[in-house]
Amino acid sequence: MGDMKMNTVGRPSAPDFDVEATSFHTLLGGRGLLQSEKLIFEWDDYHRTGVDFADIAIDTSDLDGLVRGDDLNLPGLTEPECVRHYVRLSQKNHAIDLALYPLGSCTMKHNPRLNEKMARIAGLGDIHPLQPVSTVQGALALMDSLAHWLKTLTGMPAVALSPKAGAHGELCGLLTIKAAHEARGQGHRRTVLVPTSAHGTNPATAAFVGYTVKEVAQTADGRVDVADLASKLGSDVAAIMVTNPNTCGLFERDILEISRLTHEAGAYFYCDGANFNAIVGRVRPGDLGVDAMHINLHKTFSTPHGGGGPGAGPVVLSAALAPFAPRPWVVSAGDGFVIEEHGEADSAANFGRMCAFHGQMGMYIRALTYMLSHGADGLKKVAEDAVLNANYIKASLSDLMSVPFPDGPCMHEALFDDSWLEGTGVTTLDFAKAMIDEGFHPMTMYFPLVVHGAMLIEPTETESRAEMDRFIAVLRALAGAARNGDVARFKGAPYLAPAKRLDETRAARQPRLIFS
Numbered sequence: 148m149g150d151m152k153m154n155t156v157g158r159p160s161a162p163d164f165d166v167e168a169t170s171f172h173t174l175l176g177g178r179g180l181l182q183s184e185k186l187i188f189e190w191d192d193y194h195r196t197g198v199d200f201a202d203i204a205i206d207t208s209d210l211d212g213l214v215r216g217d218d219l220n221l222p223g224l225t226e227p228e229c230v231r232h233y234v235r236l237s238q239k240n241h242a243i244d245l246a247l248y249p250l251g252s253c254t255m256k257h258n259p260r261l262n263e264k265m266a267r268i269a270g271l272g273d274i275h276p277l278q279p280v281s282t283v284q285g286a287l288a289l290m291d292s293l294a295h296w297l298k299t300l301t302g303m304p305a306v307a308l309s310p311k312a313g314a315h316g317e318l319c320g321l322l323t324i325k326a327a328h329e330a331r332g333q334g335h336r337r338t339v340l341v342p343t344s345a346h347g348t349n350p351a352t353a354a355f356v357g358y359t360v361k362e363v364a365q366t367a368d369g370r371v372d373v374a375d376l377a378s379k380l381g382s383d384v385a386a387i388m389v390t391n392p393n394t395c396g397l398f399e400r401d402i403l404e405i406s407r408l409t410h411e412a413g414a415y416f417y418c419d420g421a422n423f424n425a426i427v428g429r430v431r432p433g434d435l436g437v438d439a440m441h442i443n444l445h446k447t448f449s450t451p452h453g454g455g456g457p458g459a460g461p462v463v464l465s466a467a468l469a470p471f472a473p474r475p476w477v478v479s480a481g482d483g484f485v486i487e488e489h490g491e492a493d494s495a496a497n498f499g500r501m502c503a504f505h506g507q508m509g510m511y512i513r514a515l516t517y518m519l520s521h522g523a524d525g526l527k528k529v530a531e532d533a534v535l536n537a538n539y540i541k542a543s544l545s546d547l548m549s550v551p552f553p554d555g556p557c558m559h560e561a562l563f564d565d566s567w568l569e570g571t572g573v574t575t576l577d578f579a580k581a582m583i584d585e586g587f588h589p590m591t592m593y594f595p596l597v598v599h600g601a602m603l604i605e606p607t608e609t610e611s612r613a614e615m616d617r618f619i620a621v622l623r624a625l626a627g628a629a630r631n632g633d634v635a636r637f638k639g640a641p642y643l644a645p646a647k648r649l650d651e652t653r654a655a656r657q658p659r660l661i662f663s
């Protein structure tokens with residue numbers, strides 16, 4: 148590969164790309180100082196361990212003949228092999244600690260290390276959910292405090308903390324709505340309305356709870372079509388699920404009208420709050436008429452995510468829904484806190500609980516740390532800077548890449564479509580894969596579904612101007628290469644990643660988890 152060339156505006160243009168040079172094979176599959184790595188179940192020695200235990204003779208057991216006689220066949224790795232295995236795997240992956248992670252709708256922001264320090268305080272990190280309540284008063288106070296600030300920031304009277312992800316929060320919200328309808332003699336309401344631009348989890352959750360999902364159309368400017376919504380609202384509708392700002396990165400201008408119509412029809416307003424980062428400290432969803440909204444602590448409040456790490460999706464609830472929230476509750480009782488885990492006779496309406504214990508304690512600690520270290524002014528600035536950064540990206544690329552909703556500024560994410568790639572032979576997928584060769588994780592692709600070949604970029608407020616300029620320069624250079632017909636650099640990309648272009652459909656349909 149040649150050096151980056153500067154074009155007339157001082158930004159790099161795409162260097163010549165030598166496909167031949169990228170197919171160099173090494174003896175053991177390593178690359179540079181990166182080792183190739185087997186899957187853990189491909190290690191063939193099942194008898195090594197990192198720790199030696201003396202054999203124990205079991206003469207009697209309450210399990211009688213059910214005691215296991217054969218080996219467990221867990222992979223046998225020494226301690227250094229085990230440590231290296233996971234470090235090597237981590238090198239094959241991307242992380243927010245490595246570089247910008249522009250996944251739209253996912254809010255991949257920096258996780259301040261203060262969060263980690265707090266989560267490791269022994270009195271919080273080393274406790275167990277089955278400990279006597281009198282020994283975990285500090286942890287309960289922390290949960291109570293987190294609940295207070297979530298309610299304050301959203302303008303809602305109640306919050307169920309325990310859901311473990313956004314999608315789990317959606318489930319919690321819809322089960323709460325179902326319980327409320329049933330208690331009010333409205334159990335016949337079987338339909339949930341979902342706009343076409345919704346995240347896939349919205350219709351999936353509604354279907355999982357047993358509702359029939361009906362789509363609501365979108366206007367030409369990327370918002371919910373209120374007339375279409377009004378025509379579909381009726382006595383069969385249990386709820387609407389609307390994301391605001393929506394997944395096109397736009398604020399729903401008619402949100403007050405949407406909530407008024409919904410309530411008038413006797414339905415509840417579920418808001419997907421995954422995009423809360425754009426409005427935190429500036430807009431309170433409670434003031435918009437929202438009845439239930441999950442908050443991805445792992446998005447807006449910076450706790451780590453990606454790669455399947457733990458999430459947390461507390462659900463704030465309106466006064467109408469609060470009595471139907473799941474257990475458990477942390478309640479202040481005179482001189483301390485107690486966990487209310489079992490329904491009282493007068494609250495039989497709640498539908499039970501979302502998980503075995505109390506939710507993701509580690510995420511609660513990180514989220515509260517983040518809130519308190521930012522303060523009210525800091526959180527407001529988070530939303531403002533996130534929106535500013537997204538608009539900087541949009542403005543810096545929109546002369547080369549087409550913008551489906553060009554009027555006015557966007558919120559926290561910039562949406563492009565693929566009409567600018569027409570005739571180039573390069574698709575959204577090819578373009579995204581070429582970004583990997585340049586050291587950048589791709590943006591969200593092909594979502595929202597309402598935009599053809601969508602590319603959704605969310606820089607978040609934690610990226611500096613310098614880092615965004617690097618990213619913009621690379622995207623401009625790649626866009627130039629695509630427009631100039633340099634199809635080869637895109638078609639086989641990524642050439643330099645540990646895993647090359649995968650057959651993703653086949654990988655999903657026929658997953659082969661071990662080589663044999």
Ligand SMILES: *Cc1c(COP(=O)(O)O)cnc(C)c1O
Nearest residue numbers: 252253312313314346348421458
């Ligand atoms: C991330 C996201 C979800 C799901 O949240 P998880 O924590 O991944 O389950 C739902 N809706 C939108 C708009 C999202 O961005």
